[in-house]
Amino acid sequence: MTVTPLDRRSPVPLWAQLLADLRRRVAAGEFADGFPTDEELRQSYRVSRQTVREAARRLQAEGVIVRQRGRGSTLAGSVLEQPLQALYSLAGRAEDLGLPEHSEVLAQRREQAGDAAEPLGIEVGAAVVYVERLRFVGDEPLSLHRSWLPAALAEGLLGCDLASGSLYDALAETCGVRVTGGWERIRPGVPTPELRRLLGVRRGGAVFEVERLATAGGVAAEWRESVIRGDRYSFRADWSAL
Amino acid sequence: MTVTPLDRRSPVPLWAQLLADLRRRVAAGEFADGFPTDEELRQSYRVSRQTVREAARRLQAEGVIVRQRGRGSTLAGSVLEQPLQALYSLAGRAEDLGLPEHSEVLAQRREQAGDAAEPLGIEVGAAVVYVERLRFVGDEPLSLHRSWLPAALAEGLLGCDLASGSLYDALAETCGVRVTGGWERIRPGVPTPELRRLLGVRRGGAVFEVERLATAGGVAAEWRESVIRGDRYSFRADWSAL
């Protein structure tokens, strides 16, 4: 019984106290044989399910646990990876902010799958649609995106005007494929001279490199490699009450 | 009346439908004169407050709105900045994962505040404690952290052993100062030759550059500039049901 009792008179919310105690127990290596269920936590800490979920939600957001319906919560593997709010749609984000957005389409053609075959789960040499776009927010370029989509799904994109808007909107309208999920990984990078020129990055400037897999109903729909200017884009976190 | 009615028989959760509609309305420039309160949204969409909060929580996580107790929700008309799960404590994260962690203390001394004066909100030349640590996870260096703390708060850190563990733990134990919040900004960068050598980054390797301000009860407690190896650390987002 290593449960630390929570203090209801404390100004610190119950969920924060619970979160702290769970972090402590995780660090102590306590849950090697399975993370407790919501119900078990509810009983052992004598709080409501709401409170348990609030703490669990944050543990999940931090990448400490993975929660799955019907299966329960499990400790996440130990990788030095930080969860992130999904970039998802840069176009949508710019639009939300009321910024003018457009793209220069550098390529839009059929190809045979090379490196993209593996993440897409198709065979090398299978037909894919390749789209390369230089995206502008305002007058200056912000990012370069290279996307590979299985031709079986995205054939219709070839005749599409992609000079503005989200690729996923076009994919939904033209091909009836609605992207429902995916993942992406973000790293820092040094742009090649050609990329520097395309994006207008000054000497010594760095970029974010983003890999993304988008899925539609569990099927891989797009593999994307993006480069985003570091001098025009950044990530920010505000944190409190931890 | 631009409220799109929600479909309760749809497999898409109500909060997701609400979120989509709110995003649409934001993009349409509808909330120029104030974002609706939870109660207003509850009534106009005929859902419970729980549902409203679930959608609002995500809008906040995306950086679209800012929510404040007593004040309401406001549009965060802003920059191209993406919200991020706080890095918060790298030491804690490594510890949670059961990875061995330690630091090489490169500097730990009293100084006069220079560039750190402004973010800390103190006068240039005021006494600060400067700490520079090279942090290892496993046998290899992961990051370099340079911290400035007001001497008025953190004097006690000067006599502290900082070879392992979190600076904030030391700050709490030695000085009785508990960090309660803050913010950080993350950009990509190219390391200087000296940093390359210190961190063991190969030629052409890039890094994350992190600026952080930590506060304790509303008072600035630490200004930090960090450099994290890009080949050992990355950010990851999983997204779904959007």
Next chain:
DNA sequence: ACGTATTTGTTCGTATGTATT
């Protein structure tokens, strides 16, 4: 300066849906 109304945050209880075992 003080008290009241507003608004979001926290917490409880309860019921039902959905994915996994």
Next chain:
DNA sequence: CAATACATACGAACAAATACG
């Protein structure tokens, strides 16, 4: 099919921060 476990959704109440008269 049944049991398990997380997700969604409703209702309700009080706390805490803010705004306003």
